[in-house]
Amino acid sequence: MTELTVTVADGVALLTLNRPERRNAYTMAMGEQLSRAYRQCDVADEVRAIVLTGAGNAFCAGADFTAGTNPFDAESGARGFTASPIDPAAFELRKPVLAAVNGHAIGIGLTIALQADLRIMATDAKYAVAQVRRGVLPDCMSHWTLPHLAGAAVAADLLLTGRTFDGEEAAAMGLATRTLIAAEVLDHTMTIARDIAVNVSPMSAALTKRLLWDTMTQGYGPREVAALETELHRRVLGTADAREGVSAFLERRPPRWTSSVSQDWQPVPDPRRDRPATAPGVGAGENG
Secondary structure: OOOEEEEEEOOEEEEEEOOHHHOOOEOHHHHHHHHHHHHHHHOOOOOOEEEEEEOOOEEEOOEOOOOOOOOOOHHHHHOOOOOOOOOOOHHHOOOOEEEEEOOEEEOHHHHHHOOOOEEEEEOOOEEEOOHHHHOOOOOOOHHHHHHHHHOHHHHHHHHHHOOOEEHHHHHHHOOOOEEEOHHHHHHHHHHHHHHHHHHOOHHHHHHHHHHHHHHHHHOOOHHHHHHHHHHHHHHHOOOHHHHHHHHHHHHOOOOOOOOOHHHHOOOOOOOOOOOOOOOOOOOOOOOO
């Protein structure tokens, strides 16, 4: 893979958009390689967290218009165009995905980052969902991610104007988990990812992430969420990781997790279909 580099160390997969001479401008090949890397990381137990960043001084400057053809022309649309080329999206993975937005993120560069679980963004970089200024529409499910992350008013502002903003405003709007000077973004993000890799149970992370995003996508109410929390607790109570988490805490040492998401994963149930909603505490003390 030439337009995306992948390195794995200390439980963290670092995925780097790798066209620094073009400020990592997005191409179809880059999207295919990122999708493939996401799928591979999701089934690799040695990967506990994923960090996505850009080579050089930009994250991704948007779609590449210098490849000889306009990516937005009718011919491109006829070749199986999709507005959601990253498949699976970061929020569909079972591993936490952290976007180290180390520089400018424009158009699809920003909408890809919006699919991550956490975004550490450069304070002094420029950001925009600029597609409406190019005669097309925002992509990568941004009509869904933006209102869920920042609310309808912010989403309407950014999606309908395509205006540019900086990291300080991104933090104020709720798009950035944290903002730092560009030189510190990747190191800080890797520190968070390594902490997750060591101290968070892989299965607990996978189930919590799925419940978090499913609650938004499915629009579950509080009692439906209560039923899911109870059901998923039943899966982990009494397991080796649950015992290890308590032991490591009491003994003041790093935990030694043994759960395997790739082997032991079961889909999160739909409380509207798979079982009747239960009160928050029902069954909470049961194993299995």
